[in-house]
Amino acid sequence: MPKDGGIGASTKRREDVRFLTGKGKYTDDINIHGQAYVYFLRSDVAHGTLNSVDTSAAEGMPGVVRIFTGKDFEGIGGLPCGWQVTDRHGEPMQEPAHPVLAQGKVRHVGDPIAAVVAESLEEARDAAEAIDVDITDLPAVIDMKAAVQDGAPKVHDDLTSNLCYDWGFVEDNRQAVDDAIKSAHHVTTLELKNNRLVANPMEPRVAVGDFNDATGDHTLYTTSQNPHVIRLLMGAFVLGIPEHKLRVVAPDVGGGFGTKIFHYAEEAFCTFAAKEVKRPVKWTCSRSEAFITDAHGRDHVTKIELALDAEGNFTALRTETYANMGAYLSTFAPSVPTWLHGTLMAGNYKTPLIYVNVKAVFTNTVPVDAYRGAGRPEATFQLERVIDKAAREIGMDPIELRRKNFITEFPYATPVAVEYDTGNYNATMDKLIEVADFAGFEARAEESKARGKLRGLGVNCYIEACGIAPSNLVGQLGARAGLYESATVRVNATGSISVMTGSHSHGQGHETAFPQVVADMIGIDASQVEIVHGDTANTPMGMGTYGSRSLAVGGSAMVRATEKIIAKAKKIAAHLMEASEGDIELKDGAFTVAGTDKSVAWGDVTLAAYVPHNYPLEDIEPGLEETAFYDPANFTYPSGAYSCEVEVDPDTGKVEVLAFAAADDFGNVVNPMIVEGQVHGGIAQGIGQALLENCAYDDDGQLLSGSYMDYAMPRAADLPNFIVDHSCQTPCTHNPLGVKGCGEAGAIGSPPALVNAVCDALQRAGKDVKHIDMPLSPARVWAAMNG
Amino acid sequence: MATVTMTVNGKSRTGEAEGRTLLVSFLREELNLTGTHVGCDTSQCGACVVHVNGEAVKACTMFAQEADGAEVSTIEGQANADGSLNTIQQAFQDHHGLQCGFCTPGMVMSAAALLKDNPKPSEQEIRNYLQGNICRCTGYHNIVKAIMAASGQDVSAVAAE
Ligand code: FES
Ligand code: FES
Numbered sequence: 001m002p003k004d005g006g007i008g009a010s011t012k013r014r015e016d017v018r019f020l021t022g023k024g025k026y027t028d029d030i031n032i033h034g035q036a037y038v039y040f041l042r043s044d045v046a047h048g049t050l051n052s053v054d055t056s057a058a059e060g061m062p063g064v065v066r067i068f069t070g071k072d073f074e075g076i077g078g079l080p081c082g083w084q085v086t087d088r089h090g091e092p093m094q095e096p097a098h099p100v101l102a103q104g105k106v107r108h109v110g111d112p113i114a115a116v117v118a119e120s121l122e123e124a125r126d127a128a129e130a131i132d133v134d135i136t137d138l139p140a141v142i143d144m145k146a147a148v149q150d151g152a153p154k155v156h157d158d159l160t161s162n163l164c165y166d167w168g169f170v171e172d173n174r175q176a177v178d179d180a181i182k183s184a185h186h187v188t189t190l191e192l193k194n195n196r197l198v199a200n201p202m203e204p205r206v207a208v209g210d211f212n213d214a215t216g217d218h219t220l221y222t223t224s225q226n227p228h229v230i231r232l233l234m235g236a237f238v239l240g241i242p243e244h245k246l247r248v249v250a251p252d253v254g255g256g257f258g259t260k261i262f263h264y265a266e267e268a269f270c271t272f273a274a275k276e277v278k279r280p281v282k283w284t285c286s287r288s289e290a291f292i293t294d295a296h297g298r299d300h301v302t303k304i305e306l307a308l309d310a311e312g313n314f315t316a317l318r319t320e321t322y323a324n325m326g327a328y329l330s331t332f333a334p335s336v337p338t339w340l341h342g343t344l345m346a347g348n349y350k351t352p353l354i355y356v357n358v359k360a361v362f363t364n365t366v367p368v369d370a371y372r373g374a375g376r377p378e379a380t381f382q383l384e385r386v387i388d389k390a391a392r393e394i395g396m397d398p399i400e401l402r403r404k405n406f407i408t409e410f411p412y413a414t415p416v417a418v419e420y421d422t423g424n425y426n427a428t429m430d431k432l433i434e435v436a437d438f439a440g441f442e443a444r445a446e447e448s449k450a451r452g453k454l455r456g457l458g459v460n461c462y463i464e465a466c467g468i469a470p471s472n473l474v475g476q477l478g479a480r481a482g483l484y485e486s487a488t489v490r491v492n493a494t495g496s497i498s499v500m501t502g503s504h505s506h507g508q509g510h511e512t513a514f515p516q517v518v519a520d521m522i523g524i525d526a527s528q529v530e531i532v533h534g535d536t537a538n539t540p541m542g543m544g545t546y547g548s549r550s551l552a553v554g555g556s557a558m559v560r561a562t563e564k565i566i567a568k569a570k571k572i573a574a575h576l577m578e579a580s581e582g583d584i585e586l587k588d589g590a591f592t593v594a595g596t597d598k599s600v601a602w603g604d605v606t607l608a609a610y611v612p613h614n615y616p617l618e619d620i621e622p623g624l625e626e627t628a629f630y631d632p633a634n635f636t637y638p639s640g641a642y643s644c645e646v647e648v649d650p651d652t653g654k655v656e657v658l659a660f661a662a663a664d665d666f667g668n669v670v671n672p673m674i675v676e677g678q679v680h681g682g683i684a685q686g687i688g689q690a691l692l693e694n695c696a697y698d699d700d701g702q703l704l705s706g707s708y709m710d711y712a713m714p715r716a717a718d719l720p721n722f723i724v725d726h727s728c729q730t731p732c733t734h735n736p737l738g739v740k741g742c743g744e745a746g747a748i749g750s751p752p753a754l755v756n757a758v759c760d761a762l763q764r765a766g767k768d769v770k771h772i773d774m775p776l777s778p779a780r781v782w783a784a785m786n787g
Numbered sequence: 788m789a790t791v792t793m794t795v796n797g798k799s800r801t802g803e804a805e806g807r808t809l810l811v812s813f814l815r816e817e818l819n820l821t822g823t824h825v826g827c828d829t830s831q832c833g834a835c836v837v838h839v840n841g842e843a844v845k846a847c848t849m850f851a852q853e854a855d856g857a858e859v860s861t862i863e864g865q866a867n868a869d870g871s872l873n874t875i876q877q878a879f880q881d882h883h884g885l886q887c888g889f890c891t892p893g894m895v896m897s898a899a900a901l902l903k904d905n906p907k908p909s910e911q912e913i914r915n916y917l918q919g920n921i922c923r924c925t926g927y928h929n930i931v932k933a934i935m936a937a938s939g940q941d942v943s944a945v946a947a948e
Contacts (some may be wrong), residue, residue, distance in 0.1 A: 022822015
């Protein structure tokens with residue numbers, strides 16, 4: 001049994017109290033005396049030449065403080081891209097400029113043209129309407145394959161084409177894979193789309209810039225998952241502000257899901273404008289504006305081919321993907337369809353030969369970047385769909401086909417450059433079969449049939465690479481950042497502890513789970529430990545929260561710092577008890593000398609550190625505060641097996657999700673309640689992708705799904721209760737907690753299960769339906785049944 | 788601009804509002820009650836739900852001037868008199884019915900309105916009632932469970948915790 005409040009306990013979240021009483025402090029709740037408000041005038045055409053922006057009439061409007069246009073940002077850096085991908089031929093990707101406010105051209109609906117700073121938001125908006133913008137429309141490129149045809153209109157005139165890169169992985173395997181597929185016993189081919197999504201954290205983005213002209217200090221309050229990254233990117237690459245003069249604060253943040261990783265124009269604008277107008281400047285994004293400015297997710301068009309021998313062993317895999325970058329490169333966009341996608345194409349299987357080709361394409365759409373799972377859902381979806389299709393084609397049970405090809409020995413080096421340290425894919429599959437009651441499925445299907453409904457069961461596995469990751473490796477792969485994490489553990493004189501972490505919590509419950517770890521290590525009550533995060537002024541440089549990395553990387557940094565604390569505290573305890581340091585043991589918050597009944601309490605030692613009257617000052621410094629930076633040796637590899645049970649209405653094509661089960665292997669688990677909540681949320685987003693959500697553009701580049709009227713967010717009645725299990729645990733071998741990360745699994749593992757289930761339902765009803773593209777709307781399902 | 792007076796969480800509050808000022812903006816900006824949130828601009832998300840004269844209302848769909856003279860209660864007024872969490876709030880904490888907390892004030896206010904009308908709702912009734920409240924974090928499982936628990940129903944059969 002886990003100790004109360006320690007590792008393994010479902011401790012209730014302490015942060016909930018402020019959120020449940022309306023006392024959370026989100027960025028939009030911050031108002032600084034004297035602040036002005038900014039409204040961005042945005043392009044309503046997808047592609048055009050910006051001939052002129054005449055602000056003269058608007059400048060005289062009531063309340064206007066100042067109007068900015070692209071001219072004000074000439075000579076100021078554009079928004080940087082944090083990852084450079086090298087193409088198949090060894091050339092760097094094409095990297096366009098990304099100005100803060102449009103210069104010369106507009107490239108997507110939502111591209112900011114001018115920014116009005118005024119006394120109130122209403123006045124700023126009124127004045128924006130009086131700005132006269134002269135744009136000559138240009139033909140928009142929306143479809144990726146059309147965008148890379150010769151003669152297609154170019155999104156960026158100074159690039160050679162709309163192709164950002166043509167990436168091959170592993171390029172040396174290309175011929176061998178081609179040969180294996182050519183000579184294979186059986187090849188299953190599937191063409192599919194991974195639908196474009198909008199992350200939609202419920203809190204829209206907000207930025208408040210502030211400048212102190214007496215000290216020259218800038219402060220930016222922003223809805224970010226990684227304030228230090230924003231400080232570095234914006235300070236060093238956009239505005240030229242050194243770190244010690246720039247503080248970035250991300251207070252309570254209302255969800256991120258990837259879309260709040262990136263550095264956005266509005267953050268740079270508010271920081272810049274606050275100095276220019278000598279007042280704090282606040283921007284609050286409306287939801288409609290979020291749809292045309294937040295980085296979108298997914299949007300891949302893929303052809304995958306799986307080769308099998310006569311026994312059903314996978315012999316080779318080839319996949320070709322077009323990945324939409326949108327109009328500009330968002331911060332980490334190039335890495336998503338490449339290193340976060342290609343490296344996962346082995347999945348849970350020992351396919352010996354794999355080749356992945358990705359063509360990243362510029363289009364006149366909002367930039368696309370990481371969204372919960374980022375590349376791994378795209379990899380999982382195509383792989384798990386093609387396996388299901390192959391099973392049908394060769395007449396083998398889809399679970400048996402998977403089991404036959406499972407990797408069973410670890411560590412396992414895949415042909416796509418990663419090494420899985422641990423896993424047990426049969427165990428999670430067995431667990432799934434049990435918790436989802438597969439044995440009772442046929443009876444349930446009969447019961448559905450009696451009601452005139454078609455029931456189907458879909459299964460899939462997933463693997464993900466999380467805890468991103470070794471800095472030296474990602475550096476070789478093109479990251480322009482390190483991916484360590486940091487923690488400072490500050491023990492106070494009376495024994496309470498403040499942990500300053502570079503991770504950021506925006507729903508993940510760090511304030512509760514992180515203290516469980518530290519308290520467990522020392523043997524004190526978790527209420528004695530407090531987490532400080534989200535402010536560059538009082539936390540060590542850290543890379544923030546995304547890629548299911550907080551506990552695996554940030555938690556490991558915290559463990560390392562706490563180990564240093566314990567080592568020093570033992571020295572102090574040894575002095576106090578006049579014993580040898582090697583004999584000191586720490587248990588339940590007390591130091592003892594082995595083999596004696598001597599003991600000093602944690603609080604006595606911490607007090608001695610700060611009141612060093614009886615203290616070994618010649619050997620150690622006073623105080624008890626340690627910092628650690630942790631750079632992992634490898635990714636972590638959570639895995640699992642998911643199932644979905646659906647009912648299809650044959651008359652309307654409507655799909656109802658009746659049951660969804662997840663058997664995950666996250667390694668060790670610190671707070672099971674929080675872990676399960678993370679999986680629930682991920683599954684809901686995955687079901688949303690598979691069943692409901694679609695970000696659609698028309699041919700002119702107008703966003704058709706620009707609000708919650710048209711973009712179908714999953715609601716309570718769309719979803720069932722979930723069955724989640726994480727009892728299969730193969731601990732990570734290379735981080736001190738043995739944890740793997742759980743934040744993205746649900747979103748990665750769930751879409752193929754749902755699509756597999758619908759295909760199963762239709763096939764059981766005798767319909768020869770091989771695939772339906774997501775989202776599985778009634779119209780699409782009906783068309784597939786009757787097509 | 789007009790002067791608007793309303794009783795908010797039992798106290799009389801007065802502020803200035805333009806004709807176009809929404810109740811939610813008045814609460815947040817004029818009265819500094821920032822617990823009520825804005826998650827959309829099409830009246831879909833429910834982050835802004837408050838009670839006006841005892842009814843659940845999306846505060847983004849009502850002008851502040853329309854609430855002149857009304858009794859308004861917001862998330863800030865929900866805790867027990869001694870400051871402890873009320874039954875619904877406590878159930879949300881106990882059953883992990885929130886993650887980022889942004890939808891939470893609206894969820895709690897909607898749940899309170901539901902339980903007033905329907906003290907023992909079924910799971911399906913809760914799910915249907917919440918159609919105007921979007922949560923992106925929780926997948927609703929634990930929200931539904933929390934509301935059932937708050938209504939005094941046994942939730943031990945509902946999978947997972
Ligand atoms: S803000 Fe009121 S419904 Fe979204
Ligand atoms: S808890 Fe984040 S939106 Fe509901």
